[in-house]
Amino acid sequence: MNLFLCGSWDDDERDAWAEALRRALGPGHRLLLQRGEVDEASIEVAIVANPPPGQLRGLTGLRLIQSLWAGVDRLLADATVPPEVPVARMVDPAMNAAMAETALWAVLSLHRGFFDCARQQRDGRWHQAPQRRADEVPVLVLGTGQMGRTAAARLAQQGYPVTAWGRTPSEPIGHGVRTVHGDAALAPALAAARTVVNLLPLTDATRGILDARLFSALPAGAAIVNLARGAHLVEADLLAALASGQIAHAVLDVFAVEPLPAGHPFWAHPHVTVLPHVAAQTDVRSAAEVVVRNVRALASGAPLAHRVDRARGY
Amino acid sequence: MNLFLCGSWDDDERDAWAEALRRALGPGHRLLLQRGEVDEASIEVAIVANPPPGQLRGLTGLRLIQSLWAGVDRLLADATVPPEVPVARMVDPAMNAAMAETALWAVLSLHRGFFDCARQQRDGRWHQAPQRRADEVPVLVLGTGQMGRTAAARLAQQGYPVTAWGRTPSEPIGHGVRTVHGDAALAPALAAARTVVNLLPLTDATRGILDARLFSALPAGAAIVNLARGAHLVEADLLAALASGQIAHAVLDVFAVEPLPAGHPFWAHPHVTVLPHVAAQTDVRSAAEVVVRNVRALASGAPLAHRVDRARGY
Numbered sequence: 001m002n003l004f005l006c007g008s009w010d011d012d013e014r015d016a017w018a019e020a021l022r023r024a025l026g027p028g029h030r031l032l033l034q035r036g037e038v039d040e041a042s043i044e045v046a047i048v049a050n051p052p053p054g055q056l057r058g059l060t061g062l063r064l065i066q067s068l069w070a071g072v073d074r075l076l077a078d079a080t081v082p083p084e085v086p087v088a089r090m091v092d093p094a095m096n097a098a099m100a101e102t103a104l105w106a107v108l109s110l111h112r113g114f115f116d117c118a119r120q121q122r123d124g125r126w127h128q129a130p131q132r133r134a135d136e137v138p139v140l141v142l143g144t145g146q147m148g149r150t151a152a153a154r155l156a157q158q159g160y161p162v163t164a165w166g167r168t169p170s171e172p173i174g175h176g177v178r179t180v181h182g183d184a185a186l187a188p189a190l191a192a193a194r195t196v197v198n199l200l201p202l203t204d205a206t207r208g209i210l211d212a213r214l215f216s217a218l219p220a221g222a223a224i225v226n227l228a229r230g231a232h233l234v235e236a237d238l239l240a241a242l243a244s245g246q247i248a249h250a251v252l253d254v255f256a257v258e259p260l261p262a263g264h265p266f267w268a269h270p271h272v273t274v275l276p277h278v279a280a281q282t283d284v285r286s287a288a289e290v291v292v293r294n295v296r297a298l299a300s301g302a303p304l305a306h307r308v309d310r311a312r313g314y
Numbered sequence: 315m316n317l318f319l320c321g322s323w324d325d326d327e328r329d330a331w332a333e334a335l336r337r338a339l340g341p342g343h344r345l346l347l348q349r350g351e352v353d354e355a356s357i358e359v360a361i362v363a364n365p366p367p368g369q370l371r372g373l374t375g376l377r378l379i380q381s382l383w384a385g386v387d388r389l390l391a392d393a394t395v396p397p398e399v400p401v402a403r404m405v406d407p408a409m410n411a412a413m414a415e416t417a418l419w420a421v422l423s424l425h426r427g428f429f430d431c432a433r434q435q436r437d438g439r440w441h442q443a444p445q446r447r448a449d450e451v452p453v454l455v456l457g458t459g460q461m462g463r464t465a466a467a468r469l470a471q472q473g474y475p476v477t478a479w480g481r482t483p484s485e486p487i488g489h490g491v492r493t494v495h496g497d498a499a500l501a502p503a504l505a506a507a508r509t510v511v512n513l514l515p516l517t518d519a520t521r522g523i524l525d526a527r528l529f530s531a532l533p534a535g536a537a538i539v540n541l542a543r544g545a546h547l548v549e550a551d552l553l554a555a556l557a558s559g560q561i562a563h564a565v566l567d568v569f570a571v572e573p574l575p576a577g578h579p580f581w582a583h584p585h586v587t588v589l590p591h592v593a594a595q596t597d598v599r600s601a602a603e604v605v606v607r608n609v610r611a612l613a614s615g616a617p618l619a620h621r622v623d624r625a626r627g628y
Contacts, residue, residue: 094447097473098426101448104472105422108415113592118432121588124581126573131595133408134415157471158418159411259440267438274435278427281445 001299002042004032004059007049007068016284017068021047024288025295035059045295053078064088064298066291068282070095070147071229072308073202087308088294092287096150099227099280103141103151103197106225106251106273107160110195111137115249115273134159140189142209143199143228144170144179145314147280151199152177165189167205190217195225202229203313212237221248227279230255235266242271253279315613316356318346318373321363321382330598331382335361338602339609349373359609367392378402378612380605382596384409384461385543386622387516401622402608406601410464413541413594417455417465417511420539420565420587421474424509425451429563429587448473454503456523457513457542458484458493459628461594465513466491477503481519504531509539516543517627526551535562541593544569549580556585567593 003025005018014033022031031047032038041061048056049068056065057080065087067075072089075081109115113129120127137160141152144166152164156175163178164170165186170179180189190196196218200206210226211234224247226233235256241247252266253275266272290305297304308314317339319332328347336345345361346352355375362370363382370379371394379401381389386403389395423429427443434441451474455466458480466478470489477492478484479500484493494503504510510532514520524540525548538561540547549570555561566580567589580586604619611618622628 097448098445101422101426101472105419105426105428108419108422112412112415112419114419114589117589117592118587120590121581124576126590128590128592128595131412131592131597133597134411154472158415158468262438267435273432275428275431276434276440276442278431278442278445281442283445283447 001028001044001295002030002032002038003045003047003295004035004043005047006033006051006055008052009049017047017049017288020284020288021291024292029295045298047291048075050074051078054080056081064294064304066090066294068287068291070280070282071202072314073229073231076308076310076313083310086304087310088304089306089308089314090282090287090290091146091306092282092290094283094286095280096146098283099147099199100151100154102227102253102275102279103199103225104154104158106227107137107139107155107195107197108158109273110223110225110249110251111160119270135161137161137194138163138192140165140193140196141177141199142166142196143201144173144181145199145201147227148199149173151197155197163189163192167200186214187217190214191219193218193222195223197225198228198232200228200232201314202231205313207231208234210234210238212240215241215246218246220246222246223248224250224252226250227253230258239265239269242269247271249273251275253277315342315358315609316344316346316352317359317361317609318349318357319361320347320365320369322366323363331361331363331602334598334602335605338606343609359612361605362389364388365392368394370395378608378618380404380608381622382601382605384594384596385516386628387543387545390622390624390627397624400618401624402618403620403622403628404596404601404604405460405620406597406604408597408600409594410460412597413461413513414465414468416541416567416589416593417513417539418468418472420541421451421453421469421509421511422472423587424537424539424563424565425474433584449475451475451508452477452506454479454507454510455513456480456510457515458487458495459513459515461541462513463487465511469511477506479503481514500528501531504528505533507532507536509537511539512542512546514542514546515628516545519627521545522548524548524552526554529555529560532560534560536560537562538564538566540564541567544572553579553583556583561585563587565589567591 045064047066062085070090139160139162141148141164144164152162153175156162156177166181169181249271251273359378361380376399384404453474453476455462455478458478466476467489470476470491480495483495563585565587
């Protein structure tokens with residue numbers, strides 16, 4: 001089978017993916033890094049990582065577009081992506097684990113005051129703040145997809161009271177996680193939370209969901225952890241909520257513009273923790289295995305895993 | 315029963331303990347904050363939190379010295395503490411949980427490069443370091459007491475390969491934690507570790523255990539997390555190991571002198587995270603319940619929990 005690998009990346013990154021994919025694919029497959037090396041109609045699979053718009057135009061033989069990233073919002077926004085070809089997202093257990101680690105680290109840091117300790121160290125100040133038990137710090141996870149579910153379960157295992165909210169109903173998560181869904185359930189879930197962890201997909205329905213209205217539905221002094229997409233957050237609203245104290249601290253891994261521009265107020269804000277989009281990097285090794293499982297499913301006529309519903313947007 | 319509460323603390327802290335203890339003890343007990351209010355021979359229990367030396371001298375009716383702190387090294391160093399009276403340590407599940415949270419936060423921060431991210435934020439720098447899976451970051455927990463066991467189990471639940479080392483054999487910990495013991499097992503356990511979390515009791519056998527010899531038995535670039543006692547660490551050896559790169563980073567909650575003195579090199583060290591002895595504060599509410607269980611055991615002649623072996627030192 002002929003497969004075409006394309007993305008927005010540097011040569012080193014592309015070569016690492018090509019090597020891992022070729023090893024996982026094994027013999028009998030040809031992974032192309034350029035179009036034009038073969039009859040283009042013979043390319044059956046495109047393996048993509050936020051390709052520049054137009055890269056898939058005219059690939060008439062495509063039967064699968066497999067994303068290497070979990071988020072496909074930019075891919076679906078490319079009008080030249082053939083609408084009839086199935087798109088599959090990356091759902092990589094190693095990446096889910098990494099995301100859950102970051103969520104747990106952020107919640108622990110907020111709950112136990114470790115961001116404050118770092119500020120104290122910079123100031124050479126020794127101060128012991130009162131300590132709360134995990135069961136006194138309810139966490140609301142937005143998103144009940146694979147990442148939201150994994151993070152919610154791990155947080156609950158540490159003793160946090162966890163509610164997971166999704167737009168649509170979801171299977172139970174276990175570990176004592178309470179699942180709720182739908183617009184009407186959001187305000188009461190926010191009112192009961194101390195920390196909100198956003199792991200929603202980016203769709204028209206969730207764009208800008210972290211805004212002044214959501215912040216005002218939280219108890220004063222709550223914290224925001226955005227690990228999903230920069231466009232989920234209305235940055236000006238967050239700055240206003242931090243200034244008023246309505247939000248005590250924000251941990252942000254994603255931004256409207258990345259890299260976060262020099263001079264952006266988040267960089268030096270004492271109550272914003274800036275992560276450089278590292279909450280969950282795709283693991284080349286395990287992601288290559290995930291791709292190959294879908295390529296084999298395609299070849300054998302078996303159902304594809306993690307197919308995107310284009311109308312839903314993820 | 316007459317009980318005497320004494321410690322090294324300010325009035326607010328003492329009053330909080332007195333209130334929680336009186337509520338937990340209920341009627342039929344008299345909790346004294348001063349000696350001299352009753353016939354001193356009638357005081358049967360001393361509830362202590364690092365009392366100044368000499369505070370228990372002459373209490374001839376004592377039948378139990380119950381520490382509110384987990385570490386009793388300073389208490390046992392007081393030669394005026396009557397040697398024939400049983401001493402019990404605080405073993406508080408809420409405190410074990412808090413300690414495990416801090417251990418988990420430190421290991422996550424080191425594994426996922428979050429201390430580096432904080433430095434990058436101060437410098438306004440956007441850099442994505444490669445990501446490792448938890449199963450690639452072996453952790454060695456020193457100490458197989460209640461705190462070491464709880465921390466080891468929680469780390470293993472997050473996917474870290476965990477070895478727990480104690481001076482003496484211990485019961486299995488579960489969750490895939492490997493337990494080893496004795497001097498001969500320490501060097502190989504160190505050689506296989508990326509991060510060492512110290513949760514040992516402070517005794518003559520463990521004083522200064524975190525020294526140049528231990529650091530050199532680790533792979534280059536390993537990390538140290540000391541959550542136990544300042545006297546476990548030879549501070550000059552750590553500074554030398556950080557300077558050479560043998561130790562990449564240290565997270566320290568405890569120090570030879572506390573509060574950590576102004577101008578101490580740890581304060582401004584880029585590879586030392588200073589916590590102000592907050593890894594696990596005793597929870598007044600749950601600790602008061604632990605005390606009362608032992609007071610009831612004493613009254614009914616039942617065995618005392620968490621008795622200290624004075625020869626062993628904990």
